[in-house]
Amino acid sequence: MQEAAGVLKEGFLVKRGHVVRNWKVRWFVLLQDKLLYYKIEGGKKEPYPKGRIILDGCTITCPCLEYENRPLLIKLKTKTNTDYFLECCSREERDSWALDITGAIHAGHPVQVQELHKMKNSFKLLENISLHHIVEKMCDSSTGIKRTRNLEQGNRYKETFTGSALVDWLISNGFAVSRFEAVTLASMLMEENFIKPVGARSTEAMRYSDLSEQFLDNSTALYMFAESSNKNISSRGELQFNIAELSGTIVKQGFLVKQGHKRKNWKVRKFVLRAEPAFLHYYDPTKEENKPVGGFSLRGCLVSALEDNGVPAGVKGNVQGNLFKIITKNDIHYYIQASSKAERTQWIEAIKPLT
Secondary structure, eight states, X not given: OOOOTTOSXXXXXXXXXXXXXXXXXXXXXXXXXXEEEEOEETTEEOSSOSEEEEOTTOEEEEEEOSSTTOOSEEEEEOTTOOEEXXXXXXXXXXXXXXXXXXXXXXXXXXXXXXXXXXXXXXXOOOTTOOHHHXXXXXXXXXXXXXXXXXXXXXXXXXXXXXXXXXHHHHXXXXXXXXXXXHHHHHHHHHHTTSEEEESHHHHHHHHHXXXXXXXXXXXXXXXXXXXXXXXXXXXXXXXXXXXXXXXXEEEEEEEEEEEOSSSOOXXXXXXEEEETTTEEEEEOTTSSSOOOSEEEEOTTOEEEEOOSSSOOTXXXXXXXXXXXXXXXXXXOEEEEEOSSHHHHHHHHHXXXXXX
């Protein structure tokens, strides 16, 4: 899964099926005129693409909020009116993919590319904008911003939304054309007491940052409507995982391939590395619910890269290259494959200080 000549970008994305509307992880390769996607079997990319998206005449929608439980979507509509929905593992990754795909779509039109880069950092709010109108739209039960329960530092807050979710919603609903504009609008909503920060991260930014930095375009900063200020903490018995272990600061997240403990097969999982407390959780990206399917404390763990020559001991199947191993203090062995040596190094360097 190394980058080849002519490849603009590649990596794991979650794709909605066309016939059966399920979600599958695929390895995507962005070329100048097309987007190829491959099936991964046994930790290896199949030699021939499972499908392709021709970019000529494509339109791109990002952020795309058509699926309530999948807020990190990119939507591509081909000139034959075929819709493709692609999900990323973080807002930063989504925006990076969207920018590169947009650049490929308009590669033959340098003036349009220049205009797109200008728009990314543009600042021109709608004339006669009404904050009351925005809040009314935000509260709409069908098209408004999704409010969920969120965890932070052991507390579970009801009816909240993240800073990046609000920025996405403002852009998607035409109230802003860039993230800079949307952050400015969100700051105005906060300054006029329509919304308020909840939890340590957003509250500290409100207290100690400059006015232009008080609202955080971040997936861990929590906000709520000012009139919904009651904080509710749910009992730990409701959760599959202890509240404390899921409330740490997210240090790193991304798609990796993991060997199963029982069947020893290889599956793509979304890994989330948290600090204070130090835990590594993994999720099934094809499922709607955002709950871990596994995880463990990093205290006392050992993490190391595996040899790239041949199949290492403990690894089942002909899987090799970019592998690393984590051994927990209970002597449970996790075998994980990154998409490149550089990515493997980044994960190991992020995990080691937390062990």
